[in-house]
Amino acid sequence: MSIDDVLETFKEAPVKGNVSSISKIIAAMLRRAKIRLNYKTWMIFDFANTLFMVFTYFLLSFIIMPQDIAKAGYGYSYFDFALVGIAISHFITAGLRSLAMTIRLEQFYGTLESVLSTPTDFVVLFMGDLLYYFLYSLVFLVIIIPTGIIMGSRIVINAGTILTMLVLLVLLVIANLPIGILSAAMVLKFKQGDPIGWALTWVNQLFGGTFFPITLLPGYLRIISLGLPLTYSLDAIRYSLIWGVTLLNSRVLYDSLILIIYALIGYPIAIKVFRVIYNNARREGKIGIY
């Protein structure tokens, strides 16, 4: 083949395979799952840690005065309150940090440039990773909630509340994802671990009401809480599981609408910022640097 022939082949349109985007997302999800499943010990310890956390808050609930929990509208059991917070904490990580973690890992192993050079859009690859983290978090939920019930939690589990919880969990991840995208953009730009995602995890734990109702915060700090999607997700999931109500309840519905608004406003901004940083990194040839 002459040099001209070779040059000619570059001009041809790339051959598109018959693999659908859905199949690619599932393949990306399986790829991440296979990598993570290699670290079985780590996975077992992750579950064990969470169970220890459940036991710890179960014991702590014996010395908690339930008045403030009741005043916030979550019944009289601190254990129920904390159990829901612990059970969904992994979903927050999925929404906030999965994209940044994926980019950082690929950057560190020197594979990011190759991955982004393939004809498959990085959004597809990322969706696969996100799906993996979502399912992984779901396994936690499926283990933690029954454990809590065995230990005496009186949260209401029926077809209606399960369906409501699933919808709210999807909304939780979707509403937090724009922040996750911004965090990933920062990883791409500054080549640091994941400082924003990491800091936001703490901010969420403090202001989102994971371990105490936000009504305990003074007014000026509650403004921060009201700016976080997690506050609405936790409120809706807790309210639904504690009182056995579904999406049709006005409080749960209100929280869900706020989450949708977050997503609608957040995505265009986050994607725009990510694209600018991503394109700059490509132009400057800095994608592979870490």
Next chain:
Amino acid sequence: MSFEEFKETLSKEEKVLGLKGFLRRAWASWLYQMKIYVSYRMNLALDIIDIVLSALIYYYVSFLVSPSDLAKLGYAPDYIAFALSGIALSRYLWTTIARLARKMRHEISAGTFESLASIDYDNFKSWMTGQILYGATWSSSTFILTIAVGYLLGAAFTRSFIVWLQAIGIVILVVIVHVAIGIMATGMYIIHKQLETLLVLMTSIMEFFGGVIYPLALLWNYPILYYIALLLPFTHGLELFRRTIMDEKPLTDPLMLFHLGALLAFLPLLYIGLKVYDYYLMKAKKLGLLSSY
């Protein structure tokens, strides 16, 4: 310069030998690690934010805790002091224990561990001493900051200098016992590679059974769990520390003497830890596993 002259300069290189040389190398090992840490300003800032935010979480949880229930279980009715004393000590130990194993993992994955371990044994030991000292510096700073944030949030820790001296003595004793576990785990890490995850689990066990954020007396309702808790050195260390800085109890108090005796019983672990470490290091050298990860 001819090759012969060059060789001559190598043989004339002056080495500082003995204890002075050892301390100088340990100091250098501590200093370079400190310089690396301080150069990551973002991480430094996030570490500080981490301490402040976690203290704030327990500050707000303290509004929910019943002071009379805490008093009924034998503690001063101040949950923020209770929780932050537990968090400060558990973090101190966690960072001290995990520090060496983490450093080892870093050197192994960066491919520099083989070179470090291949130098003469005294040099390697001084490097390791510097790393342990760095870990202690970092842990102590975290500890002091957590306690300082506690004071700012109104935790009723003791203000007596003499009582704090007793508390510092207890912390040193607790650290010595737990560093032994860290050294042992680091040695095992050289061969088994995944032991850092075990350290994470150990910390969770330690925090759960030690009663970091709940009073240990709540475990009386679950006798098996209570007896397991008594088998851990951390449980005794935390009880000693907490009752010192919250209740100003002297070491002559019968309850304090019981916990002190139990903690001292774990001291031989230090000797065992060093032996286990030496054994695994030599084994890894013989098997050529120093750089595999």
